[in-house]
Amino acid sequence: MAARPQPYLEGLNPAQREAVEQLEGPVLMLAGAGTGKTRALTARIAHLLMSGTARPNEILAVTFTNKAAREMKTRVGSMLGQPAEGMPWLGTFHAICVKLLRRHAELISIPGTMDLPHRDEPLTAQDELGPPGGARGAPEGPHLKSNFTILDTDDQLRLLKQLVSAANIDDKRWPARQLASIIDGWKNRALTPEKVPAADAGAYNHRGVELYAQYQRRLIELNATDFGDLLLHMVTIFQTHADVLERYQRWFRYILVDEYQDTNVAQYLWLRLLAGGHKNICCVGDDDQSIYGWRGAEVGNILRFEKDFPGAHVVRLEQNYRSTPHILAAASGVIAGNEGRLGKTLFTDLTEGEKVRLIGHWDGEEEARWIGEEIEAAQKGTRGMAPYGLDQMAILVRASHQMRAFEDRFLTIGLPYRVIGGPRFYERMEIRDAMAYFRVVVSPDDDLAFERIVNTPKRGLGDKAQQTIQRMARSNGVSLVEGARLCVQTKNIGGKGGNALGKLVDGVDRWGRMLGDKDLSHMELAEIILDESGYTAHWQNDKTPEAPGRLENLKELVKALEGFENLQGFLEHVSLIMDNESDDGDEKVSIMTLHAAKGLEFPCVFLPGWEDGLFPSQRSMDESGLKGLEEERRLAYVGITRAEEVCTISFAANRRVFGQWQSSMPSRFIDELPQAHVEVLTPPGLYGGGYGAAGMQPLRSDLAERAAEANVYNSPGWRRLQERSQQRPVSQPRETRNTVIDMSAVSSFTVGERVFHQKFGYGAIQGIEGDKLEIAFEKAGTKKVVAKFVTGCDD
Ligand code: ATP
Ligand code: MG
Numbered sequence: 001m002a003a004r005p006q007p008y009l010e011g012l013n014p015a016q017r018e019a020v021e022q023l024e025g026p027v028l029m030l031a032g033a034g035t036g037k038t039r040a041l042t043a044r045i046a047h048l049l050m051s052g053t054a055r056p057n058e059i060l061a062v063t064f065t066n067k068a069a070r071e072m073k074t075r076v077g078s079m080l081g082q083p084a085e086g087m088p089w090l091g092t093f094h095a096i097c098v099k100l101l102r103r104h105a106e107l108i109s110i111p112g113t114m115d116l117p118h119r120d121e122p123l124t125a126q127d128e129l130g131p132p133g134g135a136r137g138a139p140e141g142p143h144l145k146s147n148f149t150i151l152d153t154d155d156q157l158r159l160l161k162q163l164v165s166a167a168n169i170d171d172k173r174w175p176a177r178q179l180a181s182i183i184d185g186w187k188n189r190a191l192t193p194e195k196v197p198a199a200d201a202g203a204y205n206h207r208g209v210e211l212y213a214q215y216q217r218r219l220i221e222l223n224a225t226d227f228g229d230l231l232l233h234m235v236t237i238f239q240t241h242a243d244v245l246e247r248y249q250r251w252f253r254y255i256l257v258d259e260y261q262d263t264n265v266a267q268y269l270w271l272r273l274l275a276g277g278h279k280n281i282c283c284v285g286d287d288d289q290s291i292y293g294w295r296g297a298e299v300g301n302i303l304r305f306e307k308d309f310p311g312a313h314v315v316r317l318e319q320n321y322r323s324t325p326h327i328l329a330a331a332s333g334v335i336a337g338n339e340g341r342l343g344k345t346l347f348t349d350l351t352e353g354e355k356v357r358l359i360g361h362w363d364g365e366e367e368a369r370w371i372g373e374e375i376e377a378a379q380k381g382t383r384g385m386a387p388y389g390l391d392q393m394a395i396l397v398r399a400s401h402q403m404r405a406f407e408d409r410f411l412t413i414g415l416p417y418r419v420i421g422g423p424r425f426y427e428r429m430e431i432r433d434a435m436a437y438f439r440v441v442v443s444p445d446d447d448l449a450f451e452r453i454v455n456t457p458k459r460g461l462g463d464k465a466q467q468t469i470q471r472m473a474r475s476n477g478v479s480l481v482e483g484a485r486l487c488v489q490t491k492n493i494g495g496k497g498g499n500a501l502g503k504l505v506d507g508v509d510r511w512g513r514m515l516g517d518k519d520l521s522h523m524e525l526a527e528i529i530l531d532e533s534g535y536t537a538h539w540q541n542d543k544t545p546e547a548p549g550r551l552e553n554l555k556e557l558v559k560a561l562e563g564f565e566n567l568q569g570f571l572e573h574v575s576l577i578m579d580n581e582s583d584d585g586d587e588k589v590s591i592m593t594l595h596a597a598k599g600l601e602f603p604c605v606f607l608p609g610w611e612d613g614l615f616p617s618q619r620s621m622d623e624s625g626l627k628g629l630e631e632e633r634r635l636a637y638v639g640i641t642r643a644e645e646v647c648t649i650s651f652a653a654n655r656r657v658f659g660q661w662q663s664s665m666p667s668r669f670i671d672e673l674p675q676a677h678v679e680v681l682t683p684p685g686l687y688g689g690g691y692g693a694a695g696m697q698p699l700r701s702d703l704a705e706r707a708a709e710a711n712v713y714n715s716p717g718w719r720r721l722q723e724r725s726q727q728r729p730v731s732q733p734r735e736t737r738n739t740v741i742d743m744s745a746v747s748s749f750t751v752g753e754r755v756f757h758q759k760f761g762y763g764a765i766q767g768i769e770g771d772k773l774e775i776a777f778e779k780a781g782t783k784k785v786v787a788k789f790v791t792g793c794d795d
Helices: 014-021 037-050 066-080 093-107 125-129 153-166 176-188 208-221 227-240 242-251 265-275 325-335 364-380 400-413 429-442 447-453 463-476 480-489 495-514 522-532 535-540 547-561 567-576 618-622 627-640 668-672 701-709 716-724 743-748
Strands: 027-030 059-063 089-092 254-257 281-285 313-315 356-363 393-397 417-420 589-593 602-607 643-657 660-663 678-680 754-757 761-769 772-777 781-786 790-792
Touching (some): 014 037, 027 037, 037 066, 037 281, 066 089, 153 208, 153 447, 227 242, 227 265, 356 364, 364 400, 400 417, 429 522, 480 495
Parallel strands (some): 356 678, 393 589
Antiparallel strands (some): 754 761, 754 790, 761 772
């Protein structure tokens, strides 16, 4: 093949080029944030294609999020400068495994049952009534089928609860949620029930393994998988069917993996099996950015790459192209606190830029208000900030509950935002209900979905009727939909409820037939399902204030379907999404968790909530040993290194946690920021509205007192902050200046001085005792108060 021009190689540095051009054999690119790993990986795909080394479908590229996959697709497309014939297999582990598993689902069976006849239970009512479900959906036997449903964590938990209760285990003592996380852990380690090691036998009060086996069996009966199964099943198939493995080893001749430091054992095994033949595998990662240990990721995978693939070509990149020197230095300073790092040199040629900005606030609401104002200022290019588009700004939070304050604030001021990284939209009740309808229509043996909709909206089918359906289904070995049909036909459920149930079952049949109707779009079908089932009417008749919003969301859901070929594709997408993409293309500020921000970059980044207990999380602080804390520190490193030009870290002295106000201490990571690269901004709340902005709330003395009780201002973090802050509040309006807590004035009061107190107003100092002042207040009489809440005044 004639050599084609190679524009995609231009601009790469020598180390990157090396990683791109070394196409054969194992390659490891191990380098710090922003050094162009992902860019080199993308160029490598382009090079594989353009040099004629591989056809698109011979390339398998794994990214960590769907968003990253989409970006890589776009980047490869633009690097090629011409449409490629087809695209590589490019997606997350899960997305790729779903595709593969659909082709080989039948290879996953309940252990020991493959040889049994398909139905081992005598049929009762069903024998008289013919096969269930007409042409569609007759259960064939105890193995997975290609139209399996992927359960979300909610469904997973419901199923486990049923098993736990059937096993007579007290859910209060042994929560099903705990079992769920144990099972997830095993799946992350690629352990099927038979493979769980003896050391784990005590799990979940010695019932864990047995329940795990039951759970797996039940999933297959339901023709369902959970998230962890997608990989587990594929690893099982590769391990037990050499022919299938060989086929894919030949098929995927070139394998590329981004964010390799966050692979778990199952993912690692899957990759090793696939790359086992040709060993053309290129992994890139950064041990300092390993942030999924809590989900079973093993940073050891990247560290032992050279052992697994002897002769691996290791490339190190040292130039950071993303962040200004201050930002890079701040991030490096924080991560230096971790032990056992590989350690990397990073440098940048970018101009110095702004220091990392640090600011404290009274509470989370004020933090959100301030960030909202900063964003608006940045958008306009006022207050010393360069103008940034909304798309260029992001708020990265440690915990998703922090998002609420920002969402509320931004809705109030009309600032467009999008939430990335959590299936928020799809978690809403009405959306989940609607999707359960779609799921039943697409796979009628999805019992969990049927359970959700059978009496939603209310059809007069209470617990008793639902139990009858369950019993009927069980005794006939059929799905709940079929069980329901039998209940109606045998009049086991009669009256109004029976009629309504009959209508529902008929509806499921009818909508199922419509799936194949070429003249009907799946959007139209979705509307028909929601209308005919009475679900839309249910919200139209609902008089609660939320109802209109829910109807809006349902409309939005139908809109979201547009981007998909059919309902099934959509359902698959939703079960996989890590991104919330109800995207209308308008410019928006992004809000996401730090975890979801991995691999991304933004010119202007806000990192709120840097408080001990929130970030680092309480859990990591309570843990013995440093493992959890070190992972949090890596998260801090990931957060700071997302910023290109402006990085603003903030914390609040008070935060409402589960409805309770709590005082908080600045994060220990704030102490670890190298001073020379940080600029401390004046906290507006603390100084009574630094910007003199209209509507800025005056200082709240109750909060101030509580903060003082918790010694926030005596914490090392706060003290350091004060030391660093040379600034005194400047040019504030007089009336707000009187509400100032002036830290520097604390120790310098004199008897007789006229002062102002938050709560009690003006007065004169009568006596001084340590940090307490006796003050004769003009209105409140004589009181002893803490000096912190007292300011001197000029008048
Ligand atoms: P992370 O560890 O955060 O995933 P990364 O190592 O994958 O970072 P990239 O996202 O690939 O880094 O690159 C960071 C930024 O630097 C991107 O904007 C990218 O376009 C730019 N960049 C990468 N390599 C070069 C280069 N050789 N010349 C100029 N810019 C580059
Ligand atoms: Mg990257």
